[in-house]
Amino acid sequence: MSDVVIYDQDGAVVTLTLNLPETRNPISDPGMIDALEAAVARINADMTVRAVILTGAGSAFSSGGNVKHMRDRVGMFGGSPASVRNGYRNGIQRIPLALNALEVPAIAAVNGPAIGAGCDLTCMCDIRIASTDATFAESFVKVGIIPGDGGAWLLPRAVGLSRACEMAFTGESIDARTALAWGLVSDVVAPDELLPAARRLAARIAANPPQVLRMTKRLIREGQHMRLDSLLELSASMQAIAHHTKDHEEAVSALLEKREGVFHGE
Numbered sequence: 001m002s003d004v005v006i007y008d009q010d011g012a013v014v015t016l017t018l019n020l021p022e023t024r025n026p027i028s029d030p031g032m033i034d035a036l037e038a039a040v041a042r043i044n045a046d047m048t049v050r051a052v053i054l055t056g057a058g059s060a061f062s063s064g065g066n067v068k069h070m071r072d073r074v075g076m077f078g079g080s081p082a083s084v085r086n087g088y089r090n091g092i093q094r095i096p097l098a099l100n101a102l103e104v105p106a107i108a109a110v111n112g113p114a115i116g117a118g119c120d121l122t123c124m125c126d127i128r129i130a131s132t133d134a135t136f137a138e139s140f141v142k143v144g145i146i147p148g149d150g151g152a153w154l155l156p157r158a159v160g161l162s163r164a165c166e167m168a169f170t171g172e173s174i175d176a177r178t179a180l181a182w183g184l185v186s187d188v189v190a191p192d193e194l195l196p197a198a199r200r201l202a203a204r205i206a207a208n209p210p211q212v213l214r215m216t217k218r219l220i221r222e223g224q225h226m227r228l229d230s231l232l233e234l235s236a237s238m239q240a241i242a243h244h245t246k247d248h249e250e251a252v253s254a255l256l257e258k259r260e261g262v263f264h265g266e
Contacts, residue, residue: 010199026062028065028066029075033095043103055109070143076091103217107127110194115137116140116147119155131188136179137171207263211245
């Protein structure tokens with residue numbers, strides 16, 4: 001795994017740390033995109049992983065796109081309009097597709113500013129908790145561009161249409177407490193409590209049957225765009241699988257015996 005994303009596994013929980021603190025963890029460079037894709041593939045293939053925490057090294061969660069590269073028109077921002085279009089499609093847009101395919105629950109532990117694509121990156125996760133140092137800005141208009149990484153799809157689903165429009169049309173940042181009031185995050189904690197709080201939440205998630213966790217996440221994701229009847233059909237099929245797992249038998253036994261279940265993904 002590239003050192004631009006630190007991959008650390010503790011039991012059933014993987015912590016991914018964006019590790020370009022000197023440039024505030026931009027996510028538009030090929031190395032970062034490749035590393036995030038590789039991390040997702042590794043997690044999906046490892047059935048011992050039941051939850052993921054995503055955070056940033058240093059003072060920022062992520063500054064989003066590399067503004068200096070925008071200025072210099074290099075990398076994914078260089079060339080003709082057709083080249084820029086392909087740069088986005090073959091570059092940063094791979095991140096929302098990868099995280100949408102991530103099979104286990106993901107928690108964004110937002111340690112500092114999450115700006116532009118960095119704000120959208122938090123929305124690609126299933127749950128967000130924030131340090132009091134965190135800020136969020138859908139700030140693309142401030143640099144004269146549109147949300148090119150899926151933010152127009154992601155942000156309204158996190159905060160609702162009106163709030164998403166306010167954030168996107170003004171480009172202004174909101175603090176952690178406002179993010180909590182708007183439903184963008186589910187908890188705000190002191191900076192030194194952020195990772196411990198994320199780990200406690202991840203442990204509560206990871207205590208459950210891993211196959212069922214993965215199927216539940218997929219149902220929630222599919223439910224964002226499927227018709228009810230189609231989702232019910234998919235749910236019935238997944239439920240048939242769940243009922244025939246050893247973890248289901250263990251969960252029922254543990255409930256009836258008033259003890260904690262022990263699950264092995266079988």
